[in-house]
Amino acid sequence: MAEIKVEQLRHVYSPQTPFERTAIEAVSLIxxxxxxxxxxxxxxxxxxxxxxxLNALLLxxxxxxxxxxxxxxxxxxxxxxxxxxVGLVFQYPEYQLFEETVYKxxxxxxxxxxxxxxxxxxxxxxxxxxxxxxALLDRSPLELSGGxxxxxxxxxxxxxxxxxxxxxxPTAGLDPEGCGQIxxxxxxxxxxxxxxxLVVSHDxxxxxxxxxxxxxxxxxxxxxxxxxxxxxxxxxxLTGMGLDVPRPTAIAMALRRQxxxxxxxxxxxxxxxxxxxxxxxxxxxGAGPC
Amino acid sequence: MxxxxxxxxxxxxxxxxxxxxxxxxxxxxxxxxxxxxxxxxxxxxxxxxxxMNGILVPTEGRVLVAxxxxxxxxxxxxxxxxVGLVFQNPDNQIVANVVEDDVAFAPENLGLPPxxxxxxxxxxxxxxxxYELRLHAPHLLSGGxxxxxxxxxxxxxxxxxxxxxxPTAMLDPQGxxxxxxxxTRLCREQGMTVVLVTHHMDECVGADRLLVLxxxxxxxxxxxxxxxxxxxxxxxxxxxxxxxxxxxxxLRQEGLDVPLDALDVDSCAGAIAAALKR
Numbered sequence: 001m002a003e004i005k006v007e008q009l010r011h012v013y014s015p016q017t018p019f020e021r022t023a024i025e026a027v028s029l030i031x032x033x034x035x036x037x038x039x040x041x042x043x044x045x046x047x048x049x050x051x052x053x054l055n056a057l058l059l060x061x062x063x064x065x066x067x068x069x070x071x072x073x074x075x076x077x078x079x080x081x082x083x084x085x086v087g088l089v090f091q092y093p094e095y096q097l098f099e100e101t102v103y104k105x106x107x108x109x110x111x112x113x114x115x116x117x118x119x120x121x122x123x124x125x126x127x128x129x130x131x132x133x134x135a136l137l138d139r140s141p142l143e144l145s146g147g148x149x150x151x152x153x154x155x156x157x158x159x160x161x162x163x164x165x166x167x168x169x170p171t172a173g174l175d176p177e178g179c180g181q182i183x184x185x186x187x188x189x190x191x192x193x194x195x196x197x198l199v200v201s202h203d204x205x206x207x208x209x210x211x212x213x214x215x216x217x218x219x220x221x222x223x224x225x226x227x228x229x230x231x232x233x234x235x236x237x238l239t240g241m242g243l244d245v246p247r248p249t250a251i252a253m254a255l256r257r258q259x260x261x262x263x264x265x266x267x268x269x270x271x272x273x274x275x276x277x278x279x280x281x282x283x284x285x286g287a288g289p290c
Numbered sequence: 291m292x293x294x295x296x297x298x299x300x301x302x303x304x305x306x307x308x309x310x311x312x313x314x315x316x317x318x319x320x321x322x323x324x325x326x327x328x329x330x331x332x333x334x335x336x337x338x339x340x341x342m343n344g345i346l347v348p349t350e351g352r353v354l355v356a357x358x359x360x361x362x363x364x365x366x367x368x369x370x371x372x373v374g375l376v377f378q379n380p381d382n383q384i385v386a387n388v389v390e391d392d393v394a395f396a397p398e399n400l401g402l403p404p405x406x407x408x409x410x411x412x413x414x415x416x417x418x419x420x421y422e423l424r425l426h427a428p429h430l431l432s433g434g435x436x437x438x439x440x441x442x443x444x445x446x447x448x449x450x451x452x453x454x455x456x457p458t459a460m461l462d463p464q465g466x467x468x469x470x471x472x473x474t475r476l477c478r479e480q481g482m483t484v485v486l487v488t489h490h491m492d493e494c495v496g497a498d499r500l501l502v503l504x505x506x507x508x509x510x511x512x513x514x515x516x517x518x519x520x521x522x523x524x525x526x527x528x529x530x531x532x533x534x535x536x537x538x539x540x541l542r543q544e545g546l547d548v549p550l551d552a553l554d555v556d557s558c559a560g561a562i563a564a565a566l567k568r
Contacts, residue, residue, distance in 0.1 A: 042462060042463070042464055043432060043433070043462045043464065043465075044432075092460075145331065145332075146331070147331065172459070172460065173378070173456075173459040173460050174489075175330055175331045175489045176330075176489065176528075176529070176530050177330055177331070177528055178331065202462050202463050205533075242464060243463070244463045247492075247532075247533035247534075247555075248533060248537075250555050251533065251534065251537065251555055251558055251559055254555050254556050254558070254559030254560075255559045255562060255563060257559070258559050258560060258562075258563035259563065260559075260562075260563055260566065269533065269536065269537070272537060273537065273540055273541070276537075276541060276546075276562060276566075277541075277544055279566055280541075280544070280546055280565075280566055283566045283567070
């Protein structure tokens with residue numbers, strides 16, 4: 001099982017050129033095995049640069065990334081091995097499907113791991129099961145709907161059985177039904193395997209509902225790191241960074257402006273509803289005969 | 291207000307499909323109105339959009355745009371000048387290396403005199419708030435900026451109707467706001483007829499009219515407030531309602547006297563606060 005430790009990570013794009021730009025700086029954190037982590041931040045905040053360091057796709061300009069205490073960038077072998085431990089699903093991964101059949105596409109990753117045919121087959125079927133595409137294995141990826149393609153692409157990464165699964169905007173561009181399916185698939189993978197999951201998302205509602213920990217990036221720095229109740233108890237700080245807040249939080253903020261008292265952090269529909277029903281009961285008592 | 295787009299009993303089937311994507315659809319779009327179109331995947335909403343400037347033509351029935359039958363190939367250029375289409379992926383719609391060259395692409399192809407092209411390009415870029423960046427390279431812009439350049443490219447044709455097929459699906463929240471604000475302003479200030487196809491309930495809230503498509507037909511047609519109030523019906527159609535409506539709906543079930551049609555966050559909060567003070 002993998003614990004990821006990031007120490008004073010820094011990344012500079014195009015160093016020593018006129019286009020030099022520091023994308024992330026002084027990022028330190030520990031990701032224990034099995035956490036569900038949401039990564040937030042607006043475009044250009046450094047969050048995509050950050051996640052590409054977790055499996056050595058990008059090399060640090062400064063600082064280190066450790067997996068179970070070992071520097072993942074210590075040599076060629078470690079940089080390869082980490083790609084099997086930490087699986088990265090990019091934005092719009094369906095553009096990366098290239099094989100003739102769904103089966104072959106999902107088998108590509110495990111095929112590179114030097115596994116036996118039987119083991120590859122087992123992994124392909126298992127991964128297809130996680131995302132609900134078992135019935136599509138013989139089809140061409142080109143014939144699938146957008147949501148199905150996305151799930152096949154995720155299965156291709158899951159088939160390597162990563163201990164850390166990182167997904168960049170896995171629900172972008174899908175309709176509400178497609179979004180729900182993908183999030184269910186990710187939850188199922190985590191529940192069954194105990195993997196660590198990092199999801200980069202602009203969808204605050206999903207992040208608030210799913211993640212047990214949120215990382216907020218702003219201007220290349222990790223500016224907030226904590227459980228959702230802590231992060232969303234400071235909604236003004238998020239809006240100040242140009243980020244959205246979950247819709248229940250936005251309604252709670254407007255209600256507070258109307259003078260209503262609501263408990264500390266409101267970031268899910270259930271919390272908002274419970275808070276309002278409590279307020280309604282209180283109002284009833286207040287209005288009753290004394 | 292006169293009718294600018296008219297669908298008369300329109301059927302459409304893609305050659306490879308067995309089922310019709312549009313199934314006897316009738317619709318009139320008023321000049322200068324803002325119409326939002328919702329529907330789950332496969333409901334026919336993109337197919338509907340593509341019928342509005344003759345990218346697709348009906349297999350049965352007809353579509354009239356400002357009196358032009360979209361199936362009339364001789365009038366295709368006229369039709370395309372009337373109705374501009376903006377798609378989901380901004381990267382697929384930008385052809386030039388400089389923002390203003392990209393916007394000039396269509397008017398150049400119309401064979402307009404250079405001074406007129408200049409006027410149209412500058413005007414279009416100002417309308418979408420991209421004039422300051424007219425000499426930038428499109429690939430260095432943000433998603434929202436690129437999409438606004440794509441909109442400017444369509445505006446430079448001088449259309450009466452702007453049809454957008456999920457223009458914000460690939461954008462971040464900032465880009466989504468930019469595009470929605472731009473489109474709303476074009477309708478309200480310039481009198482542009484806007485048809486916005488989207489997955490995002492929140493983007494429909496400010497429209498004059500909301501159409502919900504299901505299996506190639508119009509399942510619901512009304513103001514956003516009227517439609518979103520029908521919470522069960524929307525669910526049955528595989529759609530959500532905005533968080534505001536959902537909350538008001540559940541509070542009503544708990545016996546709180548709140549209206550269902552307070553769609554934006556502030557009026558929703560106002561309605562709840564008023565009910566609690568009563």
